[in-house]
Amino acid sequence: MERRRTVTIVDLPDLAATERLAGRIAALARPGEAVLLSGPLGAGKSAFARAFVRAWVDDPAAEVPSPTFTLVQPYDGPRGAVWHCDLYRLGDPEELQELGIDQGFAEAVMLVEWPDRLGPWLPPDRLELAIEICEQAEDARRAMLAAFGVWSARMDELADA
Numbered sequence: 001m002e003r004r005r006t007v008t009i010v011d012l013p014d015l016a017a018t019e020r021l022a023g024r025i026a027a028l029a030r031p032g033e034a035v036l037l038s039g040p041l042g043a044g045k046s047a048f049a050r051a052f053v054r055a056w057v058d059d060p061a062a063e064v065p066s067p068t069f070t071l072v073q074p075y076d077g078p079r080g081a082v083w084h085c086d087l088y089r090l091g092d093p094e095e096l097q098e099l100g101i102d103q104g105f106a107e108a109v110m111l112v113e114w115p116d117r118l119g120p121w122l123p124p125d126r127l128e129l130a131i132e133i134c135e136q137a138e139d140a141r142r143a144m145l146a147a148f149g150v151w152s153a154r155m156d157e158l159a160d161a
């Protein structure tokens, strides 16, 4: 049975706020866990992922191109690997097998854009971020965080920071 402990809403008034949230989440993440990013085009999923990877590899200038056609892009950091996955162009969840996704879920932090494409590959230890575009200001976003598995115990830490 799956237990969803808390849902927290975080206001992200500008890109810097999104980047700070990504850095805080990267500091808590461990290989074998996932961070799933949903939301419409332009919400900031890739911006979040870029900041997360830069924090993870401890290099604020690291190149983090969108893996639009390769679908997955692995990076190595001092605490292990992170895989940036953009599944927008995934045809069928079966293709995930060919991409070596089981190895990724076992050994890396999995950062996934368009996680609805994962189908049966939804991992138990995951933080789901749903990013919304707010109408009141151009750069305003709002993230709804839902924690599952090991992420549940970290929600207080995240909300406080």
Ligand SMILES: Nc1ncnc2c1ncn2[C@@H]1O[C@H](COP(=O)(O)OP(=O)(O)O)[C@@H](O)[C@H]1O
Residues within 6 Å of the ligand: 012, 013, 014, 015, 016, 017, 018, 039, 040, 041, 042, 043, 044, 045, 046, 047, 048, 113, 138, 139, 140, 141
């Ligand atoms: N608060 C914010 N959080 C994230 N991105 C923002 C924010 N405000 C403005 N942006 C801009 O919105 C765009 C988001 O694009 P991107 O990250 O590619 O979206 P997605 O991957 O969700 O389609 C970027 O140009 C980014 O600079």
Ligand SMILES: [Mg+2]
Residues within 6 Å of the ligand: 045, 046, 066, 086, 113
């Ligand atoms: Mg994107």
